[in-house]
Amino acid sequence: MYWSKLFIPTLREAPAEAEVVSHKLLLRAGYVRQLAAGLYSYLFLAQRSILKITAIVREEMDAIGAQEFLLPALNPAELWQESGRWDAMGANMFRLQDRFGRDLCLGMTHEEVMTSIARGELRSYKQLPQIWYQIQTKFRDEPRPKSGLLRVRQFIMKDSYSFDLAPEGLDVSYEKHRQAYCRIFDRCGLKYVTVEAHSGAMGGSQSQEFMVASDAGEDWVVECPACGYAANSEKAVAVAAPPQAADPDGDFTPEEFHTPGRKTIAEIAEFTGLPATSQMKSLVMVADGAPVLALVRGDHQLSETKFQTATGADECRAANAEEIRQWFGADAGSLGPVGAKNMRLMIDETLRGRRNLIAGANKDDYHLKNVTPGEDFQAEFIDLRQVVEGDTCAGCGGRVKLTKMVEIGHIFKLGYKYSKSMGLRITTEEGQETAPIMGSYGIGIERILSAAVELYHDKDGMMLPPPIAPFTVVITPVNFGDTAQREAAERIYSECKRAGLDVVLDDRDERPGVKFKDADLVGIPYRVTVGKKLPLGLVEVVERRERKSQDLPVDQVAAHLRELL
């Protein structure tokens, strides 16, 4: 293709609305344009990358025996009502009505539709296992779309679903996906980690996420470099740093003391002269409408995900000021476990064995000292806190590190949630009816592109891995008006084409600097510069990432690049 004929609207400056690197570069390099919050048009270059990514995904999915479908994005309400998710999805689901007033939604994911196909067609254990997938557009009415293509309201997902007779079969389907995902992300040139993920409150037994490190990410991943442990912080377990002061030894009873105007952990620490680790932080939560008091060490944060999982509730939130007043007779800042009535108490494992701690007195402007869990109040010990930097690995004792990451894929053992709620039954070898066990597996296609840009860029632009770059070679004659340069460039161009390379010839009547800048910005992995060395029969082959340059005779360029790519 000839650059002068292509629509590649590069910008010298990034539009003001872009903040994260991948967003800025995708706009500047002319890959995408924004239509509205969380809605992007993919222009020529982005579409080329996306086609390359989806081709890789397709090959690897096909290789594990998965079969490609294409399901409607528009779904009838009834299907989602059967699984219970018409209500559960809440405001995150786009809903609409047809001309007859029938409720419809735009699919956020396709467990329901896949299950409805399965229950209509699958009859016998002989038909299992099945893996069905699609590469299709998903819609989610995100409360806050952000970060360019990283969090959007419409995006392309590869989603697959496995149906197996028994858990051992699901293990196999799951493992096939795990390996296929590794191959996909390897082939896309990404540096990623696989982490244990939160499986949700509704009984999924196992799930893993594929994550790429990026400051633009929204998840924190806890990793132990020593033993390789890696988990999403929503689920991660680690050993907390020991308390900064030893607990008073002795069998004391709780004793009230006046703390006028001191409400925060830091204020109490300053007032008492004891560190935050000597305090219990009391958090009043509401789980499915019922109050629950969650207790963590003063310097720790409650993990709401762990909390929700522990309660088994569908919906959790922090209590508001009126509720707290009503339940405790005091305001936030003076709350504690002693005397908390008519509610469940949960306490973080880190506080097991601690004695004579400080907590709120449930009386405004008063706190208690000498509060001992298990003696002065009863609570369920559960891991509730967020892992922090400085904790040590529960497995090997190494120091864990936390890294912000973007989720690009998620594999999930679903269990029987959909097969049971939607009445999918097959007949076993023994002639009994049984519900197949399911798995679901997702890859965010645009996130692969964005994550690659986040991972590989410099001040001049993108440095996309060749397998997903829109072009792999650009031929840049310094002066296209020069006959010798033009002829050499065209010759190399057609030889590259014949060698099967994705090549573009920059035939624009621009100064060389403009062409070099655009090639760098767009992130084409190799550039062939046809210029001053041509009289010697030589051109330069420049590698984008390292900027390594090599002079080659005109007739060897295509073969050389063919080797590299």
Added chain:
RNA sequence: CGGGGCGUGGCUCAGCCUGGUAGAGCGCCUGGUUCGGGACCAGGAGGUCGAAGGUUCGAAUCCUUCCGCCCCGACCA
């Protein structure tokens, strides 16, 4: 939904406080000179200043309401 910021040619922004005939740079078009890292000269096109209402002789500028976009938080199968 709470908090903050921003909306002025395609892009980046000035002008707004203190009301008085809409600007710059880049980009675009024409002609010329250039040609190894975003050239130079000359000429030119392009804007209902987010929208509506109000105040005023007069509103980009002041007031009210609404809309949109971004950021932080809440939320996130």
